[in-house]
Amino acid sequence: xxxxxxxxxxxxxxxLEGRVxxxxxxxxxxxxxxxxAMAQAGASVIIAARRAETGEPAAxxxxxxxxxxxxxxxxxxxxxxxxxxxxxxxxxxGRLDVMVHNAVSPPGPPRAIQEVDDETIALQIATSTTxxxxxxxxxxxxxxxxxxxxxxxxxxxxxxxxxxxxxxGAVKGAxxxxxxxxxxxxxxxxxxxxxxxxxxxxxxxxxxxxxxxTLEARLRGRTPLQRIGDPxxxxxxxxxxxxxxxxxxxxxxTLAVDGGRYLGL
Amino acid sequence: xxxxxxxELAGMARRTVLIVGGGDPADSIAAGLDPTAWxxxxxxxxxxxxxxxxxxxxxxDLTELDLVVHARYPAAARHxxxxxxxxxxxxxxxxxxxxxxxxxxxxxxxxxxAEASGTIVFLVPLMASAxxxxxxxxxxxxxxxxxxxxxxxxxWGDDGIRAHAITLDPSAFLDDANAAGMAEANSLHDxxxxxxxxxxxxxxxxxxxxxxxxxxxxxxxxxxxxxxLWMPG
Numbered sequence: 001x002x003x004x005x006x007x008x009x010x011x012x013x014x015x016l017e018g019r020v021x022x023x024x025x026x027x028x029x030x031x032x033x034x035x036x037a038m039a040q041a042g043a044s045v046i047i048a049a050r051r052a053e054t055g056e057p058a059a060x061x062x063x064x065x066x067x068x069x070x071x072x073x074x075x076x077x078x079x080x081x082x083x084x085x086x087x088x089x090x091x092x093x094g095r096l097d098v099m100v101h102n103a104v105s106p107p108g109p110p111r112a113i114q115e116v117d118d119e120t121i122a123l124q125i126a127t128s129t130t131x132x133x134x135x136x137x138x139x140x141x142x143x144x145x146x147x148x149x150x151x152x153x154x155x156x157x158x159x160x161x162x163x164x165x166x167x168x169g170a171v172k173g174a175x176x177x178x179x180x181x182x183x184x185x186x187x188x189x190x191x192x193x194x195x196x197x198x199x200x201x202x203x204x205x206x207x208x209x210x211x212x213x214t215l216e217a218r219l220r221g222r223t224p225l226q227r228i229g230d231p232x233x234x235x236x237x238x239x240x241x242x243x244x245x246x247x248x249x250x251x252x253x254t255l256a257v258d259g260g261r262y263l264g265l
Numbered sequence: 266x267x268x269x270x271x272x273e274l275a276g277m278a279r280r281t282v283l284i285v286g287g288g289d290p291a292d293s294i295a296a297g298l299d300p301t302a303w304x305x306x307x308x309x310x311x312x313x314x315x316x317x318x319x320x321x322x323x324x325x326d327l328t329e330l331d332l333v334v335h336a337r338y339p340a341a342a343r344h345x346x347x348x349x350x351x352x353x354x355x356x357x358x359x360x361x362x363x364x365x366x367x368x369x370x371x372x373x374x375x376x377x378x379a380e381a382s383g384t385i386v387f388l389v390p391l392m393a394s395a396x397x398x399x400x401x402x403x404x405x406x407x408x409x410x411x412x413x414x415x416x417x418x419x420x421w422g423d424d425g426i427r428a429h430a431i432t433l434d435p436s437a438f439l440d441d442a443n444a445a446g447m448a449e450a451n452s453l454h455d456x457x458x459x460x461x462x463x464x465x466x467x468x469x470x471x472x473x474x475x476x477x478x479x480x481x482x483x484x485x486x487x488x489x490x491x492x493x494l495w496m497p498g
Binding site: 079112113114121125126129130132133134136137140157158159160161162163165166167169170171172173174175176177178179180181182183184185252 | 347348349351353356357360361364365368371372375392393394395396397398399400401404405406407408409410411412413414415416417418419420421450485
């Protein structure tokens with residue numbers, strides 16, 4: 001299948017000038033793509049990642065491209081780590097405008113819920129819901145200072161469920177219950193809360209397509225735009241949009257950035 | 266299933282339903298099911314952590330389940346509180362633990378449901394899909410559970426098990442003080458029904474109907490039974 005024509009991406013420069021963003025799980029994949037796009041838009045970006053071996057190089061790549069990026073080691077399931085990332089933002093930049101909770105725990109191989117091991121259940125809940133609570137609560141006092149934004153990375157599985165990954169669908173759906181409630185709760189303070197449900201090239205997608213050689217073609221065949229999203233060029237700009245005043249009248253929304261794969265949701 | 270030949274030959278033995286959760290809507294659903302048709306079993310201990318064995322340990326005589334109704338939300342989650350006022354223990358009690366308990370319930374009930382080609386129905390408050398100011402923890406658990414029902418429907422169809430979620434007006438879960446203003450926050454009109462549905466008289470029959478052969482083709486439904494207060498697209 002040939003790649004369909006894709007329009008060039010306009011510059012993001014200036015959209016987030018002077019803003020500071022924390023992106024969790026930004027050592028690779030969608031998180032790194034969002035961090036890179038936000039840096040391109042002028043934000044000072046804090047790569048909050050559990051592993052220095054991915055977080056440091058991700059920050060270096062952004063700096064090499066002319067952006068501002070710092071790495072902070074952060075296990076999002078540990079409140080002290082999330083608080084430390086927020087404290088770093090305040091100490092270094094005097095502000096925090098955007099909190100992006102993107103970090104996920106590997107959902108494991110496809111299987112029915114009764115076959116999922118206890119450790120995976122605990123990690124999935126801790127990384128997606130407990131960590132979302134940590135990120136939201138730690139960031140809010142600073143977000144409300146200047147029309148800040150909380151962005152959660154959910155999944156189409158969190159909207160339509162998943163037969164292969166039922167636990168993943170549950171925790172990603174749970175994030176949407178949180179974001180809609182916080183959109184109501186924080187709206188009067190000017191803080192907006194939105195989500196992105198992406199389909200994009202990630203390390204997990206690389207593994208899945210390597211294990212199943214027909215997967216990419218089948219996925220593209222079911223996607224009107226006939227390609228899988230690029231984390232920086234396709235998902236990143238939408239995160240920039242949600243973080244910027246361009247979306248100032250949007251809150252409580254989930255944007256499916258999936259090439260049209262899940263039109264029915 | 267009603268059409269099961271063995272049950273028909275046996276003179277329509279009562280079918281077994283497990284209702285999980287204390288207070289409403291669990292209590293009213295239990296009261297609304299026809300006692301001549303249903304053997305109603307309850308598990309309503311909201312305080313205990315759930316494991317995969319909670320059902321079989323508490324009700325060891327169960328060999329099959331025709332219906333499981335989940336409506337288990339801890340009392341603490343049913344009170345309005347700002348997210349900023351919640352401790353991590355509050356969050357675990359009101360969001361993470363109820364979500365995990367629903368998952369554990371499903372895992373534990375799976376063989377019993379498979380034995381009877383049964384149905385599992387999750388009752389969720391409107392805050393799940395529409396959000397609720399002051400109810401972030403409850404909404405987090407509930408929306409996770411609502412989507413979990415869809416995942417189960419996809420996974421368990423081969424086992425003959427059907428899974429659904431039913432969204433109810435917040436007043437089905439909250440007392441008057443906590444439910445105040447929730448309807449207005451979600452709708453600019455009064456419910457076309459003229460009131461919110463009566464749980465025992467109007468919701469319980471829908472739950473029961475979902476187990477019948479008339480609804481075999483309804484899979485993974487996310488129904489809204491609120492008298493028309495909220496009509497999602």
